[in-house]
Amino acid sequence: MTSVRIENLSKTFGEVRAVDGIDLDIPDGKFVCLLGPSGCGKTTLLRLIAGLEAESGGRILVDGQDQAGIPAHKRDFGMVFQSLALFPHLSVAENIAYPLKIRGTGAEERRKRATELLDLVQLPHIEDRAISQLSGGQRQRVAIARGLAIDPKLFLLDEPLSALDAKLREHMQIELRQLQQKLQVTTIVVTHDQREAMTMADIVIVMDRGKVQQAGPPIDIYRRPANSFVADFIGTTNLIPCTVKDGRSIDVLGHEVTLGEEDVINPDVNGSAILSVRPEDVAVTERAGDHTVPGEVAFIRDLGANVEISVRARDLEIRSVCTPKRRPDVAVGQTVGLEFHTGRCTVMAS
Amino acid sequence: MTTPSHRLSARPLAIYPAAMLLVFFLIPFGIMVVVSFFHRVEGAFFEPAFEFANYARFLSPFFGKILATSIGLSAAAAVIGVVVAFPFTYFLTTMPRRQQTVILVFLLSVLSLSEVIIGFAWSTLLSRTAGVSNLLVWIGILDGPQAYTPSLTALLLGLCYLGFPYAVLVIYPALSRLDPELPEAARMSGASPVAAFFNVIIPVMRNTIVGTLILVFVFTLGAYLLPQVLGRPQHWTLSVHITDQAIFQSNLPFSAAMAVFLLLVSLALVGITMLLSQPKGQRS
Numbered sequence: 001m002t003s004v005r006i007e008n009l010s011k012t013f014g015e016v017r018a019v020d021g022i023d024l025d026i027p028d029g030k031f032v033c034l035l036g037p038s039g040c041g042k043t044t045l046l047r048l049i050a051g052l053e054a055e056s057g058g059r060i061l062v063d064g065q066d067q068a069g070i071p072a073h074k075r076d077f078g079m080v081f082q083s084l085a086l087f088p089h090l091s092v093a094e095n096i097a098y099p100l101k102i103r104g105t106g107a108e109e110r111r112k113r114a115t116e117l118l119d120l121v122q123l124p125h126i127e128d129r130a131i132s133q134l135s136g137g138q139r140q141r142v143a144i145a146r147g148l149a150i151d152p153k154l155f156l157l158d159e160p161l162s163a164l165d166a167k168l169r170e171h172m173q174i175e176l177r178q179l180q181q182k183l184q185v186t187t188i189v190v191t192h193d194q195r196e197a198m199t200m201a202d203i204v205i206v207m208d209r210g211k212v213q214q215a216g217p218p219i220d221i222y223r224r225p226a227n228s229f230v231a232d233f234i235g236t237t238n239l240i241p242c243t244v245k246d247g248r249s250i251d252v253l254g255h256e257v258t259l260g261e262e263d264v265i266n267p268d269v270n271g272s273a274i275l276s277v278r279p280e281d282v283a284v285t286e287r288a289g290d291h292t293v294p295g296e297v298a299f300i301r302d303l304g305a306n307v308e309i310s311v312r313a314r315d316l317e318i319r320s321v322c323t324p325k326r327r328p329d330v331a332v333g334q335t336v337g338l339e340f341h342t343g344r345c346t347v348m349a350s
Numbered sequence: 351m352t353t354p355s356h357r358l359s360a361r362p363l364a365i366y367p368a369a370m371l372l373v374f375f376l377i378p379f380g381i382m383v384v385v386s387f388f389h390r391v392e393g394a395f396f397e398p399a400f401e402f403a404n405y406a407r408f409l410s411p412f413f414g415k416i417l418a419t420s421i422g423l424s425a426a427a428a429v430i431g432v433v434v435a436f437p438f439t440y441f442l443t444t445m446p447r448r449q450q451t452v453i454l455v456f457l458l459s460v461l462s463l464s465e466v467i468i469g470f471a472w473s474t475l476l477s478r479t480a481g482v483s484n485l486l487v488w489i490g491i492l493d494g495p496q497a498y499t500p501s502l503t504a505l506l507l508g509l510c511y512l513g514f515p516y517a518v519l520v521i522y523p524a525l526s527r528l529d530p531e532l533p534e535a536a537r538m539s540g541a542s543p544v545a546a547f548f549n550v551i552i553p554v555m556r557n558t559i560v561g562t563l564i565l566v567f568v569f570t571l572g573a574y575l576l577p578q579v580l581g582r583p584q585h586w587t588l589s590v591h592i593t594d595q596a597i598f599q600s601n602l603p604f605s606a607a608m609a610v611f612l613l614l615v616s617l618a619l620v621g622i623t624m625l626l627s628q629p630k631g632q633r634s
Contacts, residue, residue, distance in 0.1 A: 050538060052534055052537070052538075071537075071542075072534075072537045072538060073537045073538070073539075073540050073541055073542055073543075073545075073546075074540075076540070077538060078538070079534075079535070079538035081531040081534065081535055082531070083529050083531045085529060085531035085532050085534065085535035086535075087532065087535070087536075087550055087553075087554070088554060089553040089554055089556070098536070098539050098541075098549075099539035099540050102539055102540040102541050102545065102549075103540055146535075146539065147538075149539075150540070156538075
């Protein structure tokens with residue numbers, strides 16, 4: 001039962017502001033993903049919460065208690081590291097029970113808990129193996145088990161799945177999410193993989209250049225990105241310059257498009273702006289009409305499961321994705337019309 | 351004409367180190383072993399023979415004590431050297447790169463000093479007339495200058511000084527390759543920095559530590575000047591006596607026998623250390 005509150009947190013390394021005045025609220029029992037490109041400060045933020053780095057300014061409150069001055073080893077958190085950092089000189093059971101040993105738990109109790117945790121991560125009967133005998137996926141699970149050994153107040157993971165191959169990674173994402181739902185432990189995961197964040201998180205926190213760009217449920221962030229960085233980083237999108245006229249009417253590439261009730265015009269928009277529309281929300285019509293933006297087909301990529309059509313409109317390349325069934329009868333070089341599904345557009349400040 | 355294949359041209363390259371080993375190590379070593387069985391001619395040199403007299407002479411309480419002194423001194427120097435060098439190197443690896451380089455270059459420059467220079471430098475530093483005690487008198491800690499050499503402490507100090515840079519240079523690459531997340535994982539598991547050092551860093555570095563102990567032990571075992579410059583006669587090691595017998599007493603057969611003996615004993619000790627230090631899993 002742990003909630004985290006971060007107030008105006010910052011961390012500087014020399015001249016570099018790795019974390020730049022972050023405010024966050026992480027409610028109890030939630031699965032939170034810190035998402036962003038490398039160097040955005042997400043790992044530093046996690047290490048600040050863990051106590052492995054000292055903050056340059058601001059506060060971290062865990063259950064209302066200021067963490068300043070509490071060393072990492074007294075915070076009672078569990079952590080899984082990017083390198084996993086399993087102790088090579090200890091057996092699997094000794095690794096998992098190390099946090100209990102440090103706290104003075106007896107040998108019998110430790111062994112029992114290690115067995116219990118191995119069952120939990122679905123790796124029974126490997127207590128006495130050496131770490132060097134385990135596969136990548138097994139090491140991953142042992143590291144998770146060690147992080148959970150003391151029923152931590154917070155479960156922190158730094159790019160935990162980055163060492164696994166793509167298939168196993170997808171599997172572990174689901175497993176990690178199910179594990180967290182079962183234990184209801186407040187969990188913070190650092191990742192640069194937006195699919196991973198979308199799969200696991202209750203709350204995604206998108207970071208760039210030391211600042212939080214947007215925080216919220218994954219689907220909200222996908223549907224209503226706060227700015228062009230978020231729109232581009234989460235999934236793929238078309239970012240088209242536009243001008244907002246009166247009310248819900250915008251001018252896109254010289255054509256007037258009227259937005260529907262469902263479309264979002266961010267409050268900070270004023271005059272010239274950017275329209276973000278996902279490729280799956282762009283339809284290509286065989287003939288340019290009054291309500292469509294004209295363009296010329298530049299490339300068609302048929303991937304089997306879906307068809308991707310790139311259309312050149314003025315000096316922009318706009319991508320449209322549709323299912324093979326809905327594929328329009330167009331060819332490369334043909335002049336077509338582009339239609340934006342209203343209800344799925346976001347207009348943001350440029 | 352056929353051109354030689356790559357395999358053929360690789361052969362001479364493999365022969366080269368073997369030849370070097372033979373010419374510069376095995377042949378001199380063989381000569382020494384042979385000489386150790388020769389007969390010494392009083393007032394002259396030696397004559398070919400096959401006798402165990404030189405080895406028999408060694409097996410006396412007098413030389414037994416010298417052997418024990420040699421091994422004890424080197425073992426102590428190895429342990430003290432590693433105990434000092436390991437934490438030193440650990441803090442060194444946590445420093446910024448530039449500072450690490452400066453300190454490593456300084457240590458390398460210490461390596462360029464010979465045993466002679468190190469011995470006389472320390473003997474001056476620890477002397478009554480020009481040593482550090484004069485500084486302590488000047489500060490007001492001592493009433494009058496004192497001589498700290500010759501003594502066992504001075505000798506150990508010198509041996510540790512000799513072995514320390516080697517210890518750091520062996521430990522440094524292993525410690526700088528250590529995953530920095532390992533001690534952090536220990537800390538997140540609830541271990542204080544000191545507990546993390548003893549529970550994780552030392553056990554993980556075990557092989558390096560044992561290797562360094564052996565290196566410093568063997569290295570200081572060969573020191574023959576420091577015991578004479580910084581120690582008392584009772585601290586003279588087997589190496590000192592080997593030098594004495596070979597150069598001043600012209601008794602090459604006996605000094606050769608002692609050298610062979612020293613080699614066998616140190617080989618045995620290194621072997622035992624390596625056996626004892628194997629991790630549990632590999633021994634069973």
